[in-house]
Amino acid sequence: MISLIANETKKVSLRFSTWLYPLIILAIILALSASFKSFVPDIDNVQLILSVNSISMFMVALFSIVVASAVVSSEFSYGTIKLLLIRPYQRWQILLSKYIVVVMYAVILTIFTVVMSYIIGGILTSFGSLTQDISITNPTYSENGDITNVGQTAINALGSQLGYFVIQLIFSTSIAFMVSSLLRSQALAVGIGLFLLFINSIAGGITLMLVEQFQWFKYIFMAPLYYVSMHANGVGMDVKGLSPELAIGVLTVYYLIFMALSFIFFQKRDVSV
Secondary structure (H helix, E strand, O other): OHHHHHHHHHHHHOOHHHHHHHHHHHHHHHHHHHHHHHHOOOOOHHHHHHHHHHHHHHHHHHHHHHHHHHOOHHHHHOOOHHHHHOOOOOHHHHHHHHHHHHHHHHHHHHHHHHHHHHHHHHHHOOOOOOOOEOOOOOOOEOOOOOEOOOOOEHHHHHHHHHHHHHHHHHHHHHHHHHHHHHOOOHHHHHHHHHHHHHHHHHHHHHHHHHHHHOHHHHHOOHHHHHHHHHHHOOOOOOEOOEOHHHHHHHHHHHHHHHHHHHHHHHHHOOOOO
């Protein structure tokens, strides 16, 4: 199994796009940080990081979905799937090794983004204490106008943002991975994966509004996924009948279903090319 993971890691690392994506994200972080600093000269490091991350993390999800969408379907597109299947491994082991590498790449890209935004933000502003109370410089308000993050430290705010994003990231890449496992065409798998990302960004808000009217809508994955993504962007919202715990629970059920479909279908499908 370890040799399979090593082999898949080598495949991913040899792709030009694998190294291009971090460079694009770095350029975006630099541009966003400079822009925020230019328009808000007195912005502090934490405000800058939270603002930059809410945008740059979208690119992390985008690139991770591209990788996840192509990881299996590309084997069929290039005809290399036969070379994998003649090796002394079970099909589920081959698929699992690919999924592990996809998640590893997504997590590493996330860590890279967070570290770079902190370093660049610190250079442009100052490396402020991560234990400072951010409710004064970066307050969030309830519908009644009360400050809801009194006593919240910078590290807690960053951790919360990162935690919600990782949930969103793993779920989104898992959908793309499932699509890649079901389709033979790499272009079609990538296209569907990106379509799902953008349609959720557009239609997710609509589904949340429908949750207010029809409670059963909260069990459609687009609503809890958008709800989690809003918390990841620091724009938490109150939705009747929907809480972070319920949203994560619903996404977990869908995640298990998608993973089961991926492995069952890959085990049963005809892989002749």
